[in-house]
Amino acid sequence: MSISCELCFHRCQLAEGQTGLCRARGNRGGRIVPLNYGKLTALALDPIEKKPLRRFHPGSMVLSVGSFGCNLSCSFCQNIEIAGAGETFPTRDCAPETLVQEAVRLACRGNIGVAYTYNEPLVGYEYVRDCAALVHQAGMLNVLVTNGTIAEDWWRKLLPLIDAVNIDLKGFTERWYCALGGDLESVKRSISLAAGRCHLEVTTLIVPGENDTEEEIRALSRWLSSVDSHIPLHISRFFPRHRMADCPPTPVETVYRLADVAREELHDVYTGNC
Template sequence: MKTVCRACMHQCSLKPEQRGICKARKNEGGKIICENYGQVTSLSLDPIEKKPLKMFRQGSQILSVGSYGCNLRCPFCQNHEISMAFKRNDSQTVETVFISPQALAEEAKKCARSMENIGVAFTYNEPLVGWEYVRDTAKLVKDMGMVNVLVTNGTASREVLEEILPYVDAMNIDLKAFTGETYQKYGGDLESVKEFIVRSAGSCHVELTTLIVPGENDAAKEMEEEARWIASVEESVGRKLPLHVTRFFPRYHMRDREATEVQRVYELAKKAREYLSYVFVGNC
């Protein structure tokens, strides 16, 4: 008997023992389980600016944690070694260490005392394919007086978003393109991401990132449409949304093209500034 996973827009209908597109969620005995719960692939104390967040707790350090799995298939993924990893029978294609929510929160508190850490950032892979771990850990982090940051592709379902929003202080959301066709190529849905951004921006600090990939999303018209839409969101939620316009480097399945020209990144950032107050250039 199939069971529907409602974690994201894919709504995977899974047979017993079958995993979803994200490779992190599974039908086990008729119940969808979070198979990557607490399975940590990466743990590092990072500057908050690396998330990237430019207008939230500048100069701070934050304990960054990631697992494995993602519900998109971006051919330029910078973390494909873990985002595209999954379990094969009883073995995994990436090494993990189990860290419980309590243990992670306590480690964050320890780093707060010794290295002025401000909290936990859920990042590296797509955190919300394992949203239960994000929720459970974030609650504890909040209770300890620290902050939670989410770095996400913004494709989680509204149900999942409402579960985690009370505990999230800031997000960086990838806005990978501004056409439905491009999102379909990556296995996503632009309208779902736009809805996610609007709801999140009404609840916490949100910054957006668009990676400029040659031949994919580097048209001035597309950037203009994106910036105009972000400006309309700013007006509706009553707060500014910083946009990071970043340079692509050949990665994963996109090693067939050159890095984005620096001048092009600056040109698109300039176009975005016609509508937005805070536009930052990255990877240049």
């Protein structure tokens, strides 16, 4: 008998032993379990600006942690080695208590807390939730870098534990989101719910020929402004990667031009990777 994973809009129907589209959740013993719980593929002390967050504790550092799996299938994925990996990928075990102990130890180096990042952290929802609760108990902060593709009730339950989030808004058409295996409305809802509940910044990667028109960025920034015109937007430059390794990078002038378009609606627009 199959059961449904309710974490995101995919709602994968999984029989016993099957693993979901994200490669990080599966039906084991008649219940959906996170297969990547406490299994780390990356751990590093990063500048907060690298998340990217420009308006949240600038100049500080944050202990950044990643696992494996993702519930999208972006053709340009920059971290495909771990985002596209499953249970067989080499990992190191790290219990929530151990991670928080490391975060506290690194406070002397400017660390303010833990950032859940690199792969899509929300496919390991339970680990993020458990770590985040302990991070707050230790008097530190939680940062989340996510594609925002999560069911509303799960998102609402997690938000009180999150101090800052950067959400990827990968474009503003259903066509582009469909090509990436995603759902635009899910991401818009996640952005709207996060606004006012924690510090929020948004990133849009400009991919030539896909989401690089002035019309699309104007619509995106206008909608974001309707949520809050002070939400920082990061306009980032695409570089060849994964299934788009033969495509040219986004022209620098395109990034700057589209950032100017976004500034028609938003107060804080930043350009990245230029």
